[in-house]
Each structure stands twice: as C-alpha cells, then as structure tokens.
Amino acid sequence: MEQSFIMIKPDGVQRGLVGDIISRFENKGFSLKGLKLVSVDRAFAEKHYADLSARPFFNALVQYIISGPVVAMVWEGKSVVATGRKIIGATNPSDSAPGTIRGDFAIEMGRNVIHGSDAVESAAREIALWFPEGVVGWTSSLHPWVYEK
Numbered sequence: 001m002e003q004s005f006i007m008i009k010p011d012g013v014q015r016g017l018v019g020d021i022i023s024r025f026e027n028k029g030f031s032l033k034g035l036k037l038v039s040v041d042r043a044f045a046e047k048h049y050a051d052l053s054a055r056p057f058f059n060a061l062v063q064y065i066i067s068g069p070v071v072a073m074v075w076e077g078k079s080v081v082a083t084g085r086k087i088i089g090a091t092n093p094s095d096s097a098p099g100t101i102r103g104d105f106a107i108e109m110g111r112n113v114i115h116g117s118d119a120v121e122s123a124a125r126e127i128a129l130w131f132p133e134g135v136v137g138w139t140s141s142l143h144p145w146v147y148e149k
C-alpha cells in the first residue's frame with residue numbers, strides 16, 4: 001500500500017493545529033504508520049529540501065523548518081501521495097482552496113503549516129530520511145469499511 005511523508009511545520013505545531021491536521025487524514029480513511037515530534041538541525045533540513053537548494057527562498061525555508069519542533073508522520077492508503085497533496089492544498093496559500101489545510105490555516109508560502117511528499121519516489125526518500133528506524137506495521141480493523149477489498 002502507498003505511503004506518504006507528511007510533516008506539520010513549526011508554525012502548525014506552535015499554532016496548535018496538530019490535532020486538526022491529524023483528524024483530516026484519519027477522517028479520510030488513511031492509516032497512521034509513523035509519528036514523532038522532533039526538532040531537526042540545519043544539515044538535516046537542508047537534506048530534506050536538497051532538491052530546492054538552488055532556489056532563492058532556500059535559506060529562509062531551512063530557517064523556517066528549524067525554528068521549532070515539527071511533527072513527522074507516515075500516512076498509508078490508496079493514492080495517499082496525490083490525495084494528501086489535495087488535502088494540503090496549493091503551495092501558495094493564496095491559491096489553496098478553502099477546505100484544504102493551507103486554504104483554511106495559512107496566508108503566506110513561508111508559513112504554510114504543512115509538508116507533503118509530491119511523488120511516490122520522493123515519499124520513499126523522505127520516509128527513509130525521517131524514519132531510518134522504520135515505521136509500524138499494522139492494519140486498521142476498519143479496513144473493510146474504508147476499502148471495497
């Protein structure tokens with residue numbers, strides 16, 4: 001089953017949005033496979049965002065991610081990567097539809113509350129980076145009430 005790396009950024013933690021955000025993924029029917037509150041250092045944040053290292057906002061982005069603890073999560077389910085991006089909303093909260101996390105909770109790109117993997121391949125890379133210890137293997141007893149088979 002597909003997995004995505006979802007991270008509540010420092011502003012989401014500071015603003016007390018952790019419970020609401022987790023509820024949105026739970027309510028959809030996705031399964032939580034990994035969860036931890038962590039503070040990461042600059043080198044780790046730079047590795048997570050390595051693909052963006054040439055962009056003008058890179059330093060500010062890294063500074064943002066290391067400015068406080070984040071909630072790192074692995075969510076599992078059918079098409080969770082693409083659907084997770086829809087639940088999160090567009091990168092720029094000005095373009096995020098109401099009803100999405102960024103549409104409901106954010107105003108600026110540099111304070112957009114949450115990260116979600118953009119592809120199955122990047123999800124695998126990010127999960128390996130953030131959860132080198134691995135995640136928890138379990139199956140929800142609600143599975144047959146969420147999936148046809």
Ligand code: UDP
Pocket residue numbers: 052057061090091109110111112114115116118
């Ligand atoms: N970002 C920014 N300015 C930009 C583009 C991105 O501050 O012009 C930040 C924003 O917080 C975004 C993160 O960099 O979430 C990673 O950028 P990406 O393009 O991967 O967006 P995402 O996948 O998070 O929607």
Ligand code: MG
Pocket residue numbers: 116118
């Ligand atoms: Mg991205």
